[in-house]
Amino acid sequence: MRPLEGHRVAVLGSMAERPLARYLASLGAELGGPLEGASFVIDDIGLEGLGDIAIPETAVHVSVTTFGSGGPRSGWKGGELVASAMGGALRVTGEPDRAPVKEAGDACTFHADMVAASGAMAAHYARGTHGKGQHVDVSIQQVAFSRNFNGILCWQFDKRKLRRVGGALAYGKATVRAIWRLADGWCFHSLMTGRLGAPANQALSDWMDEAGMPNPLHGTDWLSYNRSTLPTETRAVWEAAIAAFFASRTKAEIATEGLRRGINACVANEPADVLADPHLKARGFFDTPSGLPERFVSIGQGAPAAAPAVHAGERPGPLSGLKVLDFAWALVGAISTKTLGDLGAEILKIESRTRPDLARLDVQVEASQPGNWDDKPWFAHLNSSKRSLSLNMKRPEARELIDPLIDWADVVVENFSPGTMKKLGLDYDALVARNPGIVMVSGSVFGQTGPLAQEWGVDGTGGALSGRTVLTGYADGDPVIPGAVPYGDVIVPFVMAGTVAAALQHRRVTGRGCHIDASMYEICVQQMRETLVAAKRGERPHRMGNADPSVFFQDIFPAAGDDRWVVISLFGADDRARLHAITGADVAVWTALREDHAIAAELQAAGIACGVVQDSEDMIDRDPQLAARGALVTLDHPLLGPFGHIATPIRFSRDPFQPFRAPRMGEHAHDIARDLCGLSEARIAELDAAGVFE
Numbered sequence: 001m002r003p004l005e006g007h008r009v010a011v012l013g014s015m016a017e018r019p020l021a022r023y024l025a026s027l028g029a030e031l032g033g034p035l036e037g038a039s040f041v042i043d044d045i046g047l048e049g050l051g052d053i054a055i056p057e058t059a060v061h062v063s064v065t066t067f068g069s070g071g072p073r074s075g076w077k078g079g080e081l082v083a084s085a086m087g088g089a090l091r092v093t094g095e096p097d098r099a100p101v102k103e104a105g106d107a108c109t110f111h112a113d114m115v116a117a118s119g120a121m122a123a124h125y126a127r128g129t130h131g132k133g134q135h136v137d138v139s140i141q142q143v144a145f146s147r148n149f150n151g152i153l154c155w156q157f158d159k160r161k162l163r164r165v166g167g168a169l170a171y172g173k174a175t176v177r178a179i180w181r182l183a184d185g186w187c188f189h190s191l192m193t194g195r196l197g198a199p200a201n202q203a204l205s206d207w208m209d210e211a212g213m214p215n216p217l218h219g220t221d222w223l224s225y226n227r228s229t230l231p232t233e234t235r236a237v238w239e240a241a242i243a244a245f246f247a248s249r250t251k252a253e254i255a256t257e258g259l260r261r262g263i264n265a266c267v268a269n270e271p272a273d274v275l276a277d278p279h280l281k282a283r284g285f286f287d288t289p290s291g292l293p294e295r296f297v298s299i300g301q302g303a304p305a306a307a308p309a310v311h312a313g314e315r316p317g318p319l320s321g322l323k324v325l326d327f328a329w330a331l332v333g334a335i336s337t338k339t340l341g342d343l344g345a346e347i348l349k350i351e352s353r354t355r356p357d358l359a360r361l362d363v364q365v366e367a368s369q370p371g372n373w374d375d376k377p378w379f380a381h382l383n384s385s386k387r388s389l390s391l392n393m394k395r396p397e398a399r400e401l402i403d404p405l406i407d408w409a410d411v412v413v414e415n416f417s418p419g420t421m422k423k424l425g426l427d428y429d430a431l432v433a434r435n436p437g438i439v440m441v442s443g444s445v446f447g448q449t450g451p452l453a454q455e456w457g458v459d460g461t462g463g464a465l466s467g468r469t470v471l472t473g474y475a476d477g478d479p480v481i482p483g484a485v486p487y488g489d490v491i492v493p494f495v496m497a498g499t500v501a502a503a504l505q506h507r508r509v510t511g512r513g514c515h516i517d518a519s520m521y522e523i524c525v526q527q528m529r530e531t532l533v534a535a536k537r538g539e540r541p542h543r544m545g546n547a548d549p550s551v552f553f554q555d556i557f558p559a560a561g562d563d564r565w566v567v568i569s570l571f572g573a574d575d576r577a578r579l580h581a582i583t584g585a586d587v588a589v590w591t592a593l594r595e596d597h598a599i600a601a602e603l604q605a606a607g608i609a610c611g612v613v614q615d616s617e618d619m620i621d622r623d624p625q626l627a628a629r630g631a632l633v634t635l636d637h638p639l640l641g642p643f644g645h646i647a648t649p650i651r652f653s654r655d656p657f658q659p660f661r662a663p664r665m666g667e668h669a670h671d672i673a674r675d676l677c678g679l680s681e682a683r684i685a686e687l688d689a690a691g692v693f694e
Contacts, residue, residue: 001512003506004502004506007029008032008033008037008038010032011031011032011041013044015044020120023113035059040060040124041059041061041062042064046065048075061135062116062120062135062137063137065140066139068141068625071624076609077604080109080140082610085614086611087108087140089148091613092151095166095480098477100613102546103483104471107527108143111147114523115650116650118497119652122501123655125504126318132654133654135652137651142629149382151170152616152619157365158365162616163563167478174228176191178190179479180265181243182246183247185251185268186469186478189265190227192458193228193362194223194226194361197264199222199262201225204217214244217238226362229370259455264457264461266461269467271528271540274525277465279452280450280525283522292532296522297495297499297517301512302437302438303436305436305513313344316658318655319343322344322345322410324340325350325405325408325411326349326350328414332488333414338384338385338493339648340497342659346387348672348676350389350391351390359378360379362378374639375639379662383663386663387667388664388669392693393424397690401677406438411440412439418449421442439500439513439515440513440516441516441518442515448517459489462520463481466524466528468487469481471543473545488521503516551571557592559594559612561596564613568608568610578608582606596612597612620644631646632644632645635661645661666693
């Protein structure tokens with residue numbers, strides 16, 4: 001299904017080869033041509049740079065720039081490295097004893113383009129409601145900031161800053177190693193919490209025992225293991241033993257025996273490995289004329305059904321009136337439905353006390369306690385604009401609520417392991433039997449088909465397999481976690497949300513619903529597309545630190561103070577001449593004597609792209625551009641009080657939106673049962689007593 005077939009995209013600036021353009025083309029849109037008659041206009045110059053260019057009133061006009069249109073720094077020069085620095089991703093990437101290092105490729109720009117894609121499709125849907133176009137404005141800096149939720153909440157609640165931890169993941173209080181040297185390369189693996197990680201953790205322990213290696217993990221009750229509360233000393237002993245074990249294994253052993261055992265470790269692929277991957281081959285991912293990936297998602301079109309009436313709901317936002325049944329969990333699912341909900345859709349989150357969302361479990365700040373599902377700011381950040389229905393899906397009586405909600409819904413969202421929804425009787429075929437026009441979106445690491453479809457993975461899995469991990473770091477060191485904050489987990493949701501909006505507008509025209517299959521692995525590979533181009537030429541891309549072959553010169557320089565840095569990007573010899581006129585030939589000597597924010601202000605005033613490598617305090621308390629764009633929106637939480645929640649990083653000129661706070665577990669269960677499912681108070685009481693609302 002190609003939901004944008006018949007639509008044309010006019011391109012301004014240098015957007016033609018950008019991921020946003022490729023995403024729109026993947027949905028069937030034609031790229032190029034004049035502004036007149038275009039359904040979409042995309043640019044990387046912003047409103048201030050348009051001059052006398054007139055955008056058609058009916059067009060959805062999308063701008064993606066380093067700092068966004070409007071605000072005190074909208075005129076600053078930027079680029080990928082500046083956005084990463086000012087948006088906080090750079091600060092936490094790299095080894096603690098070295099300068100920060102950028103993620104492989106244009107990671108922040110790709111993320112922003114996927115956010116812009118979701119904004120474009122939401123505005124496209126809104127145009128189907130009221131017939132008018134609008135401007136969709138995205139700041140790459142704000143998008144980068146939005147995925148720093150761990151660092152943001154640690155500063156908000158504990159005045160604590162996350163630091164670079166190399167090949168590890170920082171989960172608030174806990175730092176968990178995730179990149180391990182093999183005999184002939186590297187792999188990604190981390191011990192996961194509780195029921196989610198227990199089988200894989202046990203499988204690793206068993207393999208260590210069978211290999212005759214020292215194993216302090218032996219005998220651990222993995223169902224009670226919590227990565228946030230494990231003593232630091234214990235973790236150090238465990239990780240030393242795990243490191244010794246992985247160093248004795250090869251890439252081939254991890255990819256075969258490790259996979260068979262289910263230890264949830266994966267090889268850190270190189271680009272050539274990606275091109276030869278049998279799973280991607282089985283899914284036809286490279287079956288294109290160029291041999292390079294084109295699709296961002298797979299869409300299976302549904303049968304014709306009656307097209308729903310065009311209507312708007314009571315909430316503001318471009319997706320007002322949409323009704324979403326949310327079976328999703330963890331980050332991919334949470335951010336997908338947060339995006340839809342923040343933009344105006346009505347979200348009913350199905351969750352359970354028998355298997356609570358991971359974000360309700362991790363104790364990351366002092367304000368949260370183990371066992372309390374409602375006091376986690378991580379959950380609050382990720383689940384704004386939703387209502388909660390707690391439901392024990394193992395009870396047959398749950399269908400008394402689920403079935404009428406399927407009838408009610410326009411969209412069903414899920415990101416369980418493929419096959420889980422079928423076991424629950426909620427796969428796409430079952431849904432369309434009740435609601436023929438429904439749109440279902442499934443997010444997973446490997447997609448719904450292919451030899452790895454049933455394998456479980458996490459954000460780092462997509463990064464490792466796609467080549468992101470092995471290409472992030474300095475050439476003379478080991479790979480480091482790209483961004484040290486989730487990436488696949490935060491880009492996949494915007495691809496999912498955008499494709500949902502496109503599919504719903506397509507349904508208005510054709511009456512057909514669909515099933516959207518979003519694979520984190522494939523979307524991460526899309527981000528690494530340029531490295532695949534190089535590999536197809538016979539090259540072997542390698543870690544390059546902060547260099548970028550498409551940029552004349554860029555690097556990180558020390559500033560005055562502890563762990564303070566600035567980045568400078570030069571786009572030609574003229575930039576270099578202006579820089580050296582100010583700093584002299586030794587730029588690092590000049591920057592080391594000066595305060596970082598003052599350096600950035602002076603060089604930007606001279607027309608040189610420069611930015612501070614900001615931490616959470618800088619971004620939350622000192623950044624006028626993020627403040628002007630409302631990067632944090634204050635919502636009053638019943639247990640945590642009022643605090644700034646991460647805003648969905650899109651601005652709409654015609655349909656502004658207003659999020660509301662995340663729900664407590666099961667907060668709206670009885671209201672939903674009564675008002676949407678039509679159950680009597682007596683029946684609700686019976687179901688409650690029977691444990692259905694657990």
